[in-house]
Amino acid sequence: MHCSPWHVLHVISNHEKTVAQHLVVRAVEHYLPLYSERAKWTDRTVAVERPLFSGYVFARFSPQCRITVISIPGVLRLLGDDEFNMVSDEELAKIRAGLASGLLIRPHKGVAIGTRVRVRDGLFAGVEGVVTEFRRECTVIITLSGVRQSFSLEMDLGSIEVLDKRTFNTAAPVRSDWLPAHSRTAS
DSSP, X not given: OOOSOBEEEEEOTTOHHXXXXXXHXXXXXXXXXEEEEEEEOSSOEEEEEEESSTTEEEEEOOGGGHHXXXXXXXXXXXXXXXXXXXXXXXXXXXXXXXXXXTOOOOOOOSOOTTOEEEEOSSTTTTOEEEEEEESSSEEEEXXXXXXXXXXXXXXXXXGEEEEESOOSOTTSOOOGGGSOGGGOOOO
């Protein structure tokens, strides 16, 4: 077993499995973490395997194989060659073990608590708020500007778009007038 880090291949979204097949043909060590989920089609529900990191495949190869790897159809680019842009063997081993053991590991769109977002669809489409926590879904706190009162709205991450990352420091105290009345505590 190697202990060297893994290169990160940025690939065309939805082409991860095709790129992985090309890596198999070229005998390049690679890892494409997949998770299973139930997808609802119009006539039935099916189990599908999806990439845990959409748009990325991990590969280990010698410098001599670099051109062979980056010329694979579907590969957009190789993230930098320095250690900062590589993933450790230990990190991927933990992901591999977690998926194999049945842990519920799912992709997360990189939305951090404190991120300012806009609701994309549904009744609240166009409304802006701040992500405050994650449960099964993403909880967004929306403040009504006129009355400076807030409410929380729980929704799927696919229903929001990120406006900017981390608009406030989550380590800093949250202003009580941003919180719903039921979550304020007496000082």
